[in-house]
Amino acid sequence: MNRLIWRRWKSRLMVGAMMGAVVIAVTPLILILGTLFAKGASSINLAFFTSLPAPPGEAGGGVAHAIVGTLMMVATGALIGLPVGVGAGMYCAEYPRSRLATVSRFVADVMNGTPSIVVGVFIWTLIVAKQKHFSGFAGSAALAMIMIPMVMRTTEEMIKLVPHALREAALALGYPYWRTGLTVVIRTCLPGIVTGSLLAIARVAGETAPLLFTALGSQFMNTNLNEPTAALPLTVYTYATGPYEEWHRIAWATALVLILVVLVLSLLARLATRQRFDVR
Amino acid sequence: MVYRGVLTAAAIAIPTLLAFLVYELWIGAELAISRFGFDFITGTTWDPVAEEFGAFPLIVGTLVSAALALVIAVPLSLGVAIYLTEFSPSWLRQPVSFVIELLAAIPSVVYGLWGIFVLIPFLRATVFPFLRDTLGFLPFFQGPIYGNSMLAAGIILAIMVMPYIMSVSREVLMAVPSSQREAALGLGATRWEAAWTAVVPYARSGIIGAVILGLGRALGETMAVTMLIGNRHEIVASLFAPGYTMAAVIANEFSEASTDLHFSALTYVAFTLFLVTVLVNAGARLLIWRVSRGGGGNSA
Numbered sequence: 001m002n003r004l005i006w007r008r009w010k011s012r013l014m015v016g017a018m019m020g021a022v023v024i025a026v027t028p029l030i031l032i033l034g035t036l037f038a039k040g041a042s043s044i045n046l047a048f049f050t051s052l053p054a055p056p057g058e059a060g061g062g063v064a065h066a067i068v069g070t071l072m073m074v075a076t077g078a079l080i081g082l083p084v085g086v087g088a089g090m091y092c093a094e095y096p097r098s099r100l101a102t103v104s105r106f107v108a109d110v111m112n113g114t115p116s117i118v119v120g121v122f123i124w125t126l127i128v129a130k131q132k133h134f135s136g137f138a139g140s141a142a143l144a145m146i147m148i149p150m151v152m153r154t155t156e157e158m159i160k161l162v163p164h165a166l167r168e169a170a171l172a173l174g175y176p177y178w179r180t181g182l183t184v185v186i187r188t189c190l191p192g193i194v195t196g197s198l199l200a201i202a203r204v205a206g207e208t209a210p211l212l213f214t215a216l217g218s219q220f221m222n223t224n225l226n227e228p229t230a231a232l233p234l235t236v237y238t239y240a241t242g243p244y245e246e247w248h249r250i251a252w253a254t255a256l257v258l259i260l261v262v263l264v265l266s267l268l269a270r271l272a273t274r275q276r277f278d279v280r
Numbered sequence: 281m282v283y284r285g286v287l288t289a290a291a292i293a294i295p296t297l298l299a300f301l302v303y304e305l306w307i308g309a310e311l312a313i314s315r316f317g318f319d320f321i322t323g324t325t326w327d328p329v330a331e332e333f334g335a336f337p338l339i340v341g342t343l344v345s346a347a348l349a350l351v352i353a354v355p356l357s358l359g360v361a362i363y364l365t366e367f368s369p370s371w372l373r374q375p376v377s378f379v380i381e382l383l384a385a386i387p388s389v390v391y392g393l394w395g396i397f398v399l400i401p402f403l404r405a406t407v408f409p410f411l412r413d414t415l416g417f418l419p420f421f422q423g424p425i426y427g428n429s430m431l432a433a434g435i436i437l438a439i440m441v442m443p444y445i446m447s448v449s450r451e452v453l454m455a456v457p458s459s460q461r462e463a464a465l466g467l468g469a470t471r472w473e474a475a476w477t478a479v480v481p482y483a484r485s486g487i488i489g490a491v492i493l494g495l496g497r498a499l500g501e502t503m504a505v506t507m508l509i510g511n512r513h514e515i516v517a518s519l520f521a522p523g524y525t526m527a528a529v530i531a532n533e534f535s536e537a538s539t540d541l542h543f544s545a546l547t548y549v550a551f552t553l554f555l556v557t558v559l560v561n562a563g564a565r566l567l568i569w570r571v572s573r574g575g576g577g578n579s580a
Contacts, residue, residue, distance in 0.1 A: 011472035015367050021359030022368075022376060025446070028439045029383050032394050039397075087290025094287065104294045111298060113493075113561030114554060115500025117527045121534065121550040122301045125308040145297060152294065178283030206387025209502040209527070213535040233389045233503075240393045241507060248397065255390045266385050 033259070040256030043249050053219050059246055063254050065221045069230040073136050073215060074205050076225060077143030082197055085148045089155025089193075090181065096160075105156070108149035119145050120210035128214055136222070136229030139215030143204040150203065154196025158189040195269040202265035206258060208233035232258045305554060308547035311540060320548060326513040326529075328537070333545035335552065337515050341430065341523040342553075345505060346498035348434025348519070349441055354491055356438075357446035365453040366461075366475040377447070384443035392507030395436045400427040400508065403435070408520055423518040428510035431519040436504045441494035448493055452486030452571050453479060486571030492564035500557050502527040526553045 047062055054061030088108070092101040123142040128134055162185050170180040186193070208231075211217070217234040218227070232254055239251035312320065316333060323334015360380070364373050404427040415421045456479050464478035465471070480487070510522020511532055526549050537543045 007470050007473065011470035014472040014476075015363070018359040018363035018367065021356045022363055025356055025360050025383075025442060026376065026379050029379055029386075031398065032386065032390070035394060035398050036390070084290050084293050087287050088294050091287035091291035100288065100291050104291045107295045107298045109565055110558050110561060111294070113496045113500075113557050114301075115502060115527055115557055117500065117502040117530050118305075118550050118554045118557075119301075121308070121530060121547055122304050124534070125304045125547065126300070129308075148294065148297070181283060202385060206385075206389070208387065208389040209531055212531055216535065233387055236389045236393055237503060237507070240389075240396055251393055252397075255393050258387060259390055262385055262387060263382070266382070 036252065036256045036259055039249075039252040040254075043253035044256065048253060052221060053250075054246075056242075057244060057246070061246075061250065063230075063232065063235055063250070063257070065218065066230040066232045066235040066254065067257075068221065068223065069136060069215070069218070070205060070232045072223070072225060073139045073143060073211075073229060073231060074201060076137070076140035077147060077204060078197070078201055080140065081144035081147035081200070082151055084144075085151025085200070086155045086193060086197075088148070089152040090159060090186070092152070092156045093159035093185075094181065104152070108152050111145075111149040112153070115209070116142075116146055116207055117209040117212075120212060120214055123210065123214050134214065134216035134228040136215050136225035136227065139211045139229060139231065140225065142210035142214050143207060146204050146207060146210065147200040150200040151196055154199070155193050158192030158196065159185060161192070162188045191272045194272045198265050198269035198272065202262045202269070205265065206233055206262050208237050212237075232261070301554075305547055305551040309544055309551045311544035312548040313544075315541065316545075316548075320545070321552070324515070328533070328539070328542050331539065331541050333541070333548075335526070335545075335549055337513050338524050338526045338529055338549060339552075340515050341509070342499055342525040342527070344519075344523065345430055345433045345437055345509065345525055346495055348431065349437035349498040350491065350495060352435065352438035353442045353445055353494060357442045357494075358449060358487065361446050361449040361453055362475055362480065365450055366479065367471065377450070380443045380446055383439065384447075388440070388501060388503040389507075391436055391440055391504040395432065395504060395508045399436060400432055403427065403432055412520070419517040420519045423516075423520055425520045426510060426522055428508055428522050429520050430509060430523040433505045433509035433523070433525075434519070436508055437498045437501055440501060440504060441497045444497055445490045445494040448490035448568065449483070449487045452483040452490065452568065455486070455571065456482045483571060485567045489564045489567030489571070492560055492567065496557050496560040496564060499560065500527055500553060502531050506531045526550075 047060065049062060049067065050064050051060070051062035052065055053063070088104055092105055095101050119142050123138050123145065127138040127141060131138075166188060167180055167185055170184040171177070175184070211231050211234055215231055215234070216228040217238060218230045220230075222229055236251050236255045236258060239247040239254065242248075312333065316323065320333065320335055321339065322336050323332070324336045325332045325334050326337070327333075360376070364376060368376070404425060408425045408429075408431070411421045412425065460478045460482050461474050464474035469477065505525050506528040509525060509528055511524050511528060512522040513524055514521070516523070530546050530550055530553075533542070534546050537546060
């Protein structure tokens, strides 16, 4: 009897410990979001979005250049990465047993696990070292390379959810193969593909490491992707590790903007589909 | 035909990109490889001025910080995963997983920022002195307390890899057929015993896969670690002392490198890091596949 009581208590104890784990796991998120708002919100005003950085040591200044830079690089990266990723995902879903599909799938998993800093070194040797200057375009290329495997895998998973009967019906009605693919299959799972793409965009919008020595960052407004380009995550990094109080303030505010961008994109992704989705 | 051709081209692009990556890194590292060969891995001096490069402290730092992260993150994320699949009321599941997935969405540089200004002051003032007073007899918790340290990096990494380990192990736990639970409960096990002796072992290799996946993330994580680890090329037993990792050295030195050999040495580091993460991730994938295919069918 004694042993039974002990076993019951042990069960309760372990469940309690696991609830504790849930609390500990959730705490950092609350703390991080809390500090971001507490330290960042007061610095956010119109000038913060519209002005350029002040010289070191001076008060004020904004991150307009970084917002423009991030938008340009992420948009260009998406323009390169999404078509390739979606196309490869469609291939893998259409010809799932072909050798190319198996290889691509495996390689995409490998690339997904590749540290983004390694991608940065690769793009440096591929583009920056050959052009002999840093550029926003190199940054976009790095971001695209990070997006491709993520988008590809989610696209494939989404297409696999489309019922076979639908495809067969379209083919039976005399649709050619390509038209079935584009207008029936893709259209059915478009919300899922949009979700995957938005999550990939959200993820690369926060990437810093691959931009360190490809886009490099800049203190000036720059709309030419062939020049070194600023980005929000780079600004956070530079200003957080800098020596000035004023810089730290801007780092917090920039981080808040960045996290809002990422959260809004993730929420949009969730709204785009009810399908539960994990990007790994 | 055009349709198929376009799709095939996209699919071919992916292995091509990877092959390109391996090739470029290899070419970039060639100078350092021919100069140092395998001694690069075991050398302990990193002196750009004297053009002498050895990556041993970086490799040790990478492994130690990742190991610390796992030591902290694995029990926590397993606890959360088991709780959510086996015990929690159903209304709690969605919000908790949502919150933890949000943790995965926070950019690394924001973790770094928070680490510098919130986590490190807290650790330096409260946690580190406490550890030194209570566990100071161990060599890991001795010596002067710096804020930027191996332990600080390990803690931030633990927070960062937790969501990955949690969501993957949750998935493999959910793939366990409920007959496993019912059988254990029917034999008179308590709910904890049913979870721990019948459900968890069934999902074991998948859980190990999840942990290895987390390890892969921890090995390659760059920004937060660069901002918190202290960046010193040394191997010190104390976890309060600054260290360095492979990813951090690339982040710090690549844009400032001036000689070809320095670039090449950093590319060599990147190449090594790449190979390690490929091996780790391939291992994790194999384990996870085995569970989700062999065990639960396609119910997950």
